[in-house]
Amino acid sequence: MKAKVVIAGGGIAGMTAAAALARAGSDVTLLESAPQFGEIGAGVTLSPNAMLGLDHIGVCEAVAAAGVEPTRQRIQHWQDGRTLVAMDRTGQRETYGAPYVTVHRADLHAILTGAARDAGVDLRCASPVVSSRGAAAILADGSVVEGDVLVGADGVKSVIRERFETTPPHFTGHVAWRTLVPVSEDLRDLSDFPGIIIGPGAMITRYNIRDFAFMNLVFFARQEGWTDDGWTTPVNPAELRQVYAGWCPDAQRLIEAACREPMFKWALNARQPLDSWIVEDKVTLIGDAAHAMTPFLGHGAACGIEDAVVLARALAQSESVSEALRRYQAARHERATFIQMESNANADRMQGQQTDFFGLEDMKDEESLGLFTYDCRTVPV
Ligand SMILES: Cc1cc2nc3c(=O)[nH]c(=O)nc-3n(C[C@H](O)[C@H](O)[C@H](O)COP(=O)(O)OP(=O)(O)OC[C@H]3O[C@@H](n4cnc5c(N)ncnc54)[C@H](O)[C@@H]3O)c2cc1C
Numbered sequence: 001m002k003a004k005v006v007i008a009g010g011g012i013a014g015m016t017a018a019a020a021l022a023r024a025g026s027d028v029t030l031l032e033s034a035p036q037f038g039e040i041g042a043g044v045t046l047s048p049n050a051m052l053g054l055d056h057i058g059v060c061e062a063v064a065a066a067g068v069e070p071t072r073q074r075i076q077h078w079q080d081g082r083t084l085v086a087m088d089r090t091g092q093r094e095t096y097g098a099p100y101v102t103v104h105r106a107d108l109h110a111i112l113t114g115a116a117r118d119a120g121v122d123l124r125c126a127s128p129v130v131s132s133r134g135a136a137a138i139l140a141d142g143s144v145v146e147g148d149v150l151v152g153a154d155g156v157k158s159v160i161r162e163r164f165e166t167t168p169p170h171f172t173g174h175v176a177w178r179t180l181v182p183v184s185e186d187l188r189d190l191s192d193f194p195g196i197i198i199g200p201g202a203m204i205t206r207y208n209i210r211d212f213a214f215m216n217l218v219f220f221a222r223q224e225g226w227t228d229d230g231w232t233t234p235v236n237p238a239e240l241r242q243v244y245a246g247w248c249p250d251a252q253r254l255i256e257a258a259c260r261e262p263m264f265k266w267a268l269n270a271r272q273p274l275d276s277w278i279v280e281d282k283v284t285l286i287g288d289a290a291h292a293m294t295p296f297l298g299h300g301a302a303c304g305i306e307d308a309v310v311l312a313r314a315l316a317q318s319e320s321v322s323e324a325l326r327r328y329q330a331a332r333h334e335r336a337t338f339i340q341m342e343s344n345a346n347a348d349r350m351q352g353q354q355t356d357f358f359g360l361e362d363m364k365d366e367e368s369l370g371l372f373t374y375d376c377r378t379v380p381v
Contacts (some may be wrong), residue, residue: 003148004029004136008132008158009153014153016111017307020057021311028116029129034121035126039109041104043216044301047298048093049097049306050302057115059115062111066104068210069089069213071087071089074087074196076197078355079247080253080328081250084355095372096372119325132159135321137187145285149283163280170271171268173222173264176218176266177265179264181215182218183212194206199253233264268294268295273336299343302371306374310376310379313376331381345364
């Protein structure tokens, strides 16, 4: 069926859903609170399963061209930098039908916004949703946008989720410092072999974006009791140096490069799984609004893209909105919850006390867990 769809939130999940739903013939209005459409100045990893979702809306190759396809990645020991595990990323297209891509979020988002616009979505920025009633979104200026179905894609602090539970997001005990650094000659070897340096209670991720001109760096650490939102939180370089004191020379070079750039500190907040993603047979959630997770499998955005495509397919194949939402939930809830739980477990695996033993047996990561083989374009709905 085709329906009048109102989407709250124009991030990666909401924009993908808007494009997918409109391409399937629905009449879509997307309401975004920010004054302009856009994304933060950081990178994102898109595994092949995410790229298959982008293929569904016709932008896989555009995103691949805007990003970088790594041929290899590695996990290094925090003390001496030795390689514990090396991942061969060649052949991703042949194996999974889509590339593995690392890309600047703003570049990805601009492509998604173009796809939604081309599909005829009514895109409205500066439109904060303050509450909802039935399938109608109520905006800060008091205006009401009515739909047959309301989709909450409004992130970890979702207003639409208040229809499902009143519990706020929780602080996970993890913080992250994020920045982009130019790839100068002295960082070239680290850019040539990107990956993660792991140690007890902390890790450092690096990957290339924008034609290898920049590396996206994220420094993760466990810290109790800090719940500020981040992004605008000023970073004290001394704190970063202290957290990673004693780490290997590769880590120190990344820290010094990061300290030369604007850097922001984030509290990582997440959600507990909900039993149901449906309210009143006409309201549902996608992306972080449904299942905000820790980023330790690099799959939050991927899950949001998968949700978006499956929701659009479910609606297209159903006779009613309530049937579509039931089919969407049946197809997506178990996988998203599994990834939420495994993301937490991966922090424990990667940031355990015994770094020496990492990867010696039963290595579990996003690829070995089988996450890459999921095809949201064809999975039964
Ligand atoms: C450090 C870090 C690294 C990560 N790395 C990866 C990775 O490599 N790969 C991966 O797949 N995932 C990764 N993730 C997770 C990923 O960033 C998120 O899962 C994803 O961005 C969520 O997208 P979303 O559209 O659901 O939510 P959001 O990105 O939060 O978008 C929500 C949108 O809704 C808008 N909004 C909010 N409230 C309202 C309102 N009331 N009314 C209207 N609009 C509203 C917001 O302005 C925003 O535009 C990472 C996360 C972190 C923290």
